[in-house]
Amino acid sequence: MSKHSIVHSTFTVERTYPATAARVFNAFTDPVKKRRWFGESEGFVIETFTVDVREGGHEVSTFRFQGGPLMRNDTVYQDIVENQRLVFVYSMVVGDKRISSSLASVELFPEGKSTRLVYTEQGQFFDGIEEPKQRQLGCDELMGRLADELAHHS
Amino acid sequence: MSKHSIVHSTFTVERTYPATAARVFNAFTDPVKKRRWFGESEGFVIETFTVDVREGGHEVSTFRFQGGPLMRNDTVYQDIVENQRLVFVYSMVVGDKRISSSLASVELFPEGKSTRLVYTEQGQFFDGIEEPKQRQLGCDELMGRLADELAHHS
Numbered sequence: 001m002s003k004h005s006i007v008h009s010t011f012t013v014e015r016t017y018p019a020t021a022a023r024v025f026n027a028f029t030d031p032v033k034k035r036r037w038f039g040e041s042e043g044f045v046i047e048t049f050t051v052d053v054r055e056g057g058h059e060v061s062t063f064r065f066q067g068g069p070l071m072r073n074d075t076v077y078q079d080i081v082e083n084q085r086l087v088f089v090y091s092m093v094v095g096d097k098r099i100s101s102s103l104a105s106v107e108l109f110p111e112g113k114s115t116r117l118v119y120t121e122q123g124q125f126f127d128g129i130e131e132p133k134q135r136q137l138g139c140d141e142l143m144g145r146l147a148d149e150l151a152h153h154s
Numbered sequence: 155m156s157k158h159s160i161v162h163s164t165f166t167v168e169r170t171y172p173a174t175a176a177r178v179f180n181a182f183t184d185p186v187k188k189r190r191w192f193g194e195s196e197g198f199v200i201e202t203f204t205v206d207v208r209e210g211g212h213e214v215s216t217f218r219f220q221g222g223p224l225m226r227n228d229t230v231y232q233d234i235v236e237n238q239r240l241v242f243v244y245s246m247v248v249g250d251k252r253i254s255s256s257l258a259s260v261e262l263f264p265e266g267k268s269t270r271l272v273y274t275e276q277g278q279f280f281d282g283i284e285e286p287k288q289r290q291l292g293c294d295e296l297m298g299r300l301a302d303e304l305a306h307h308s
Binding site: 004006008010055076078079081084085087089091098101102103105107120122123124126 | 158160162164209230232233235238239241243245252255256257259261274276277278280
């Protein structure tokens with residue numbers, strides 16, 4: 001019997017953006033914006049990038065990092081409340097190996113003219129391939145890239 | 155703006171069954187068996203019950219409890235390792251209101267002639283409708299019903 005394991009891990013990333021909740025929400029639903037901050041990054045070549053924010057909507061992105069194996073993010077939205085929350089499940093696949101499945105939520109809380117975003121990921125990391133800590137760092141970096149998106153694009 | 159909230163909660167239910175991992179796994183994949191222990195229960199009337207254990211497979215069950223509103227369990231399998239684990243996401247919907255989305259795993263560990271089952275649910279409970287503790291009790295009861303299934307059916 002081959003060796004299989006699951007590490008269950010929950011982590012949270014919080015940021016406050018000087019933008020309305022509607023603007024932050026829009027950065028998740030607008031395909032051009034979402035691809036810019038969520039997909040495009042130095043060293044990554046994107047092969048597929050779809051956006052479909054509706055309950056039951058399925059998004060797929062496939063990409064390679066520095067000529068490495070094809071990586072795939074399969075996302076399916078579970079629950080959406082406009083300008084308030086997005087709940088989705090996503091799996092990460094490297095080559096033909098699923099390395100994780102996660103349930104994630106993005107919650108938006110207006111605070112004066114700003115918006116506090118709370119990202120919570122409840123992840124299952126399979127067979128010791130990726131550390132939850134590494135995923136958390138990646139998500140923190142993404143939330144920083146979202147700050148840049150909001151600062152530099154209308 | 156209406157009041158929305160998410161409670162994130164992770165819980166685990168463990169049982170050891172006097173059965174092989176293959177038998178326990180089969181109780182999840184055989185439609186007759188799964189319906190018997192997972193679906194049929196006093197006071198519940200089942201309207202739909204499908205079983206489709208494969209990665210990407212979608213299961214739906216709809217039922218009423220004592221003439222109450224229609225309830226629906228939407229399950230999609232994320233990762234399957236035969237006789238070892240099942241990973242799935244499921245939402246519970248009451249009437250037309252989604253009350254939770256959860257990522258869950260069933261892990262099977264052979265221990266001599268028995269099998270230890272570890273059920274882990276990473277749940278998001280929406281808008282204060284169901285308490286995670288209530289869900290945990292329900293899952294514990296289900297694992298007891300699985301014990302009865304394994305004891306009384308081949």
